Amino acid sequence: MRSSILSLAESKIREVANAAMGRPYVLAFWFGESDEVTPEFICQAAIDSLQQGETFYAHNLGLPELRQAIANKMSHRHGHGGNFIDMNRIAVTPGGVNALMMAVQAIVDPGDRVVAVTPVWPNLTAQALIMGAQLTTVALKPINGAWQLDLQQLIDAITPATRLLIVNAPNNPTGWTLTPDEQKIILAHCRTTDTWILDDEVYESLYYEPTFNHCAPSFLDVAQTQDPLVVVHSFSKSYLMTGWRLGWMVMPADMTDSIGKLIEFNTSCASVFTQRAGIMALQRESEVTPRVVKHLQTCRDILVGALSPLPQVQVASPRGGMYAFSRLHGAGDDPLVIAKRLVQEAGLGLAPGNVFAPDAQGWLRWCFATKDVSRLGQGVGRLQQWLQKGFCRNKDSQFFRNAIGSVWHRKNTLLVVGKILQNSLLRQNPLNPTRIVQFCRINHGRRSKIRRDHRVYPKFHLKCL
């Protein structure tokens, strides 16, 4: 096995999710997808395609109808200022991640220097490492509540030896975006150093600031057709289609044939029925994306509004994307340890920040894309309780794991921990006729029984409090 593959880090988000196995009460905000299913009319387009027998291989670069529909959309948004986007600059791929991988395969040789702006979705840096690149990172900084790029630092990092610059804006996990002026400066510099730009713009439509074309600033707005620029997009986020695996890339026209060859050797094509669903999604975009964006903005405001007053939490309101990247002060540094403890002790599932940048110590990512917005308030409530308990450090971790945010249920006994849980139990739940309820108290990290209650209670729901 190649050493670059052996040295790839395993997914830490998955590690946290594994810690939640057997804990159905955990409120999970770790994965980057909405919990809302794809609109019915998009699903129906795929069903119709299958029923009509479209079960065969397709053109490497995608169905011409879909490529044309994408070119129309992209031209409408970005085709002003001399950057004409026609269908011979478009390749359809099974997912945005595959488009990113092929762009890196097409551009990067082993040993090439690659610069990436971090924190960033880890697949982007892993792909360069898989190709044997030498990776340098330039870190965004949270300044006055917003993530910012030191533009000069980035420009200094891109030299004539730099083959590729990788940017993701709007950014996962911070929501950071580039301004058009920054894009112009970066592009002008990359022209002089002969450096390609790979911009992952899959969150382009999920942007909450007003702009003339109703999306985040794009490198396509400032580039010319022949610039060394590849922009990657996806149906996943703005059309609620994560499981469909459909994305696309926009590139200079003279690169398209080479990408067609790479598609042949990677996946051969995206499946036809998903492409038909993609065509439908674009045709009826106005029925999906604006609603998704409006809802996500509400989710963002609820989450950030609830997190901001907590004194131990540092959080900036993201301008785009569907994540809040927040820092917990005083809970230790290793985000993986914090994330696992939150799962076990608070019933809260967040992604550890060091997945996105090794130096993001103490940072955690919330994905706020949830249909039921009350989950966000519940999640922050659990975090707050956990913080108030002084992070529940206790040798008897089993006791806490099962008690915080729910009740511990064993041998017909319900253990209810702490004053808050005790109160909310009595307030929120009907009484139970069959079970013995035992009240306990946390006392300097030790559990001590304060009273045993043999009263008879009617129906008790063993649900999260």
Ligand SMILES: Cc1ncc(COP(=O)(O)O)c(C=O)c1O
């Ligand atoms: C920044 C970024 N790029 C690309 C993707 C992948 O998109 P797709 O589902 O189209 O592969 C993700 C998914 O979370 C992402 O966060």
